[in-house]
Amino acid sequence: MGARTRKAPRTGADAGSEVRRRASAAVSAVLHEGWRLEAALDYEGLGQADRALLRELATGTVRWAVRLRAVLDDLLDRSLPRKEKRLEALLLVGLHQLSHTGIPPYAAVSATVGALTGKQAWARRLVNGVLRRFGRERDDRLARVDNRSPALRHAYPDWLVEALGAGYPENWEAVLAAGNRPPPLTLRVRGDRSAYLEGLAAAGIPGSALDAAPGAVALEEFLPVGALPGFAEGRVSVQDGAAQLAAALVAPRPGERVLDACSAPGGKLAHLLDWAPGAEVVAVEAEAGRLARIRETLDRLGLEAGALVHGDATAPAAWWDGRPFDRILVDAPCSGTGVIRRHPDIKHLRRPEDIPALAARQGALLEALWPLLRPGGRLVYATCSVLPAENREVVTAFLEGEPGARTATPEADWGRPDGPGRQILPGEQGMDGFYYACLEAPEAAA
Structure with a gap:
């Protein structure tokens, strides 16, 4: 440019x-x-x-x-x-x-x-x-x-239309249409959501609660973050409702050791720290420049991680201290095809050859991080993709190579069962397209 x-x-x-x-x-x-x-x-x-x-x-x-x-x-x-x-x-x-x-x-x-x-x-x-x-x-x-x-009618590349048609033969056109609808600005409220909604109404800002995520509020109009009531004071963060589901699935408890892999920009990390203030949460990020964004997020919210680590999550030997984690969140790098409504440039920046490479890295993350989990611990795999090649196929392949791992994805009122996890399609219940799968390690032998 x-x-x-x-x-x-x-x-x-x-x-x-x-x-x-x-x-x-x-x-x-x-x-x-x-x-x-x-x-x-x-x-x-x-x-x-x-x-x-x-x-x-x-x-x-x-x-x-x-x-x-x-x-x-x-x-x-x-x-x-x-x-x-x-x-x-x-x-x-x-x-x-x-x-x-x-x-x-x-x-x-x-x-x-x-x-x-x-x-x-x-x-x-x-x-x-x-x-x-x-x-x-x-x-x-x-x-x-x-x-x-x-593809022309919905303004998508041919390869992506074909991939969605294969993955969702009954829903592919709805997925395409949802990706073309401008999304709401969604916030995560810290504290009393009802009180925050009342404050929005008093300020003349239309907003509504998202049922699937207890702290989520959707605004009807886009506002700069500086104009959001309570943003500077750390009362709210900008985060889609689907992304807000991660903390409840990881479900850390005070005193537990938690790993947030691929942590930037830090929204899920902040939510984990809010969820269990007494937990020791270690955040790992491969891009040094993005660590600054994580620090900015935590500083605004008045939070502190157990450690912010610059490292490659697929090579834990370079940064892991040998102490196992009770909970691990693998927020895997992906195609972003579930958030096209927010980032339409994904239509032009992604190529079909990207998907196998991303799936290989996603599988490598699971294989590298699984040994860091304590017996009986939980690992949550997450992407903002709607492509089965990055979601159910990656997790299924991992489970086939780890017979001791157990699928523990809960029944829920969001998304739909999809292999070992649950898939949210773009626009469902006002949320972005996300995939979640929960896996648990076997308990140690007596």
């Missing part, structure tokens, strides 16, 4: 065009350079309303880019030059506004054309013509693309 050029804040029509310019830069960085969307968004100098619009336009365009690219190809008389990546991204931002937002068409077209300055000014007539033509023929253009394939 290159170095960013900081610009003075703008107002009115100029501000609208600047937002479209920045949205197209972020979209291009994701589609053409492999950036994560959050890292590509440039909010510098924008007011709150423009920041929200930038986020909405960039996120929505990335979410629907597969579909919008097909529409754009049909609208163009000839393909854009390969070097015009930012122009393609700007056209996609314009098409997204006209097809998926309530922005008045004249305003969307005008601000998008106005984003073309300097060496790109030559393309104003092209962009104006393409967007106006789409505005006149919108329904027909979308229908033509949607009728070609489910």
Whole structure:
């Protein structure tokens, strides 16, 4: 994406065009350079309303880019030059506004054309013509693309549609649709959830409780964390309801020794510390830079882990002190296909060849960490994936090689039985897609 050029804040029509310019830069960085969307968004100098619009336009365009690219190809008389990546991204931002937002068409077209300055000014007539033509023929253009394939209709890569169809022959299209619906902002409340909801209502912030997770509250509108009541004081954290189920499954008790493997960014670690204040919780994270995020989370919440360790969880000999753990949480690195509704860039950043490599690492984590568990202890395997290759197949393969391990995943009112664990599909009970499996080690021989 290159170095960013900081610009003075703008107002009115100029501000609208600047937002479209920045949205197209972020979209291009994701589609053409492999950036994560959050890292590509440039909010510098924008007011709150423009920041929200930038986020909405960039996120929505990335979410629907597969579909919008097909529409754009049909609208163009000839393909854009390969070097015009930012122009393609700007056209996609314009098409997204006209097809998926309530922005008045004249305003969307005008601000998008106005984003073309300097060496790109030559393309104003092209962009104006393409967007106006789409505005006149919108329904027909979308229908033509949607009728070609489910992948285009739902704006997913072909390989992922095929994988979900194989894994969920009765639910695959619902999973695709759920991934395209913008999610609520979900919080974990520390303390009295009802009192916090009353405080939200008094502040004019609509929110509701999620039944599956006792501390979860879903907000109807996105708010910056700094605007969340009680956030700075550590009263709430941003965490999806499905992620909040981990602590209850690990169920640590005061005095027990607990391992949180692959711990960043620290939300589940904080929940474990809140769950059992007297437990000794050791957090391991392979990426040194992410340890700082864990420390920031714990500092804000006034919590302290037993130890924060920079280490590879698949190689415990380098960091383990030899004392067994009563409980282990393996929050395994995964494809993230269960959180596409929050991170639509996953559609573009993941490749089919990633899945076998991820599954191999997930299996290696289980094999490396299982010997650290005391006899009778519990290990909880978790991913935010909906692909069976990362979930039931990984755990089933591990169990086949560890005949003493016992499946202990409880019956629950969330998710559905899936092999040795339970799978939550995106959007079910207001939650992200997650997989959990609980395993218990055999008791020591008398």
